[in-house]
Amino acid sequence: TGAQSGDIYLWKGNRLEWSFEKAHDGAVFCLTPSPDGFLSGGKDGRVRMWNGLDPVKSFSFADSMASSRLPVRIRSVFYTGESLLVGTMSSEIYSVDPNTSRSRNLIQSHAGGPINALACHPLQHICVTGGLDATIRVGLQCMQFCFLQ
Numbered sequence: 001t002g003a004q005s006g007d008i009y010l011w012k013g014n015r016l017e018w019s020f021e022k023a024h025d026g027a028v029f030c031l032t033p034s035p036d037g038f039l040s041g042g043k044d045g046r047v048r049m050w051n052g053l054d055p056v057k058s059f060s061f062a063d064s065m066a067s068s069r070l071p072v073r074i075r076s077v078f079y080t081g082e083s084l085l086v087g088t089m090s091s092e093i094y095s096v097d098p099n100t101s102r103s104r105n106l107i108q109s110h111a112g113g114p115i116n117a118l119a120c121h122p123l124q125h126i127c128v129t130g131g132l133d134a135t136i137r138v139g140l141q142c143m144q145f146c147f148l149q
Contacts, residue, residue, distance in 0.1 A: 002028025008040060010053070018053055034079040041074030047086055049098060059096055059103065061086065108137060 001009040004027045010018040026043030033039075037050040045062035048055050061072045076087035084096040091109035096102070110131030117130035127139045 002031050002040060002042070006042065006044075020053070020055070023048060023055070029074060030076050032077050032079065039077045039079060039084065041077045041086065043073050045072040045074060047074055047077055047084065047096070049084075057098065057101070059084070059086075059101060061088065061094065061103070064094075064103075064105070107139075110135065110137065 001011065002024075003009065006022050006024040006026055006028060008020045008023040008028055008031070009016055023040060024042030024044045024046060028040055028042045030041045031038055034049065037052050037054075037056075039047060039049055041047045045060060045064075047059045047061070049057040049059075061074065064072055072092075073089035074086060075089050076085075078085040078087075082097075084098060085106075086094040086096060086103075088094075090111035091107075092105060093107040094103045095106050110129065110133050115129045115131050118127060120127045129137045129139065131137070
């Protein structure tokens with residue numbers, strides 16, 4: 001269980017087996033399993049990789065170029081087997097190589113409101129969107145993620 005305080009708790013039935021205080025600075029928004037333990041993400045803009053019950057790596061997105069004026073908050077994490085996919089409160093998706101700690105932004109979206117305008121290129125995988133966040137976004141390769149099901 002992830003707590004608003006940043007603590008993480010492990011339960012066995014209804015009994016508390018283990019706790020890690022201040023795993024994150026602020027609320028823990030997501031926990032997901034990984035082959036050697038689990039991943040956690042929180043309000044502090046960090047993803048932590050755990051081996052068993054020991055924290056082994058931390059990836060910070062707090063200084064990344066967010067698509068909005070909002071601070072980066074990690075809302076979801078998924079382990080693909082080779083990389084981590086990280087979803088933020090600003091509707092961005094990052095790919096992270098856990099071996100090199102390199103990350104790249106796969107999708108940058110409009111945060112804080114709806115998309116009010118959309119235009120697609122007739123021949124290429126490019127689109128332009130305008131949103132209530134007063135920004136214009138040009139989507140390149142991410143269009144393959146949007147339209148393929």
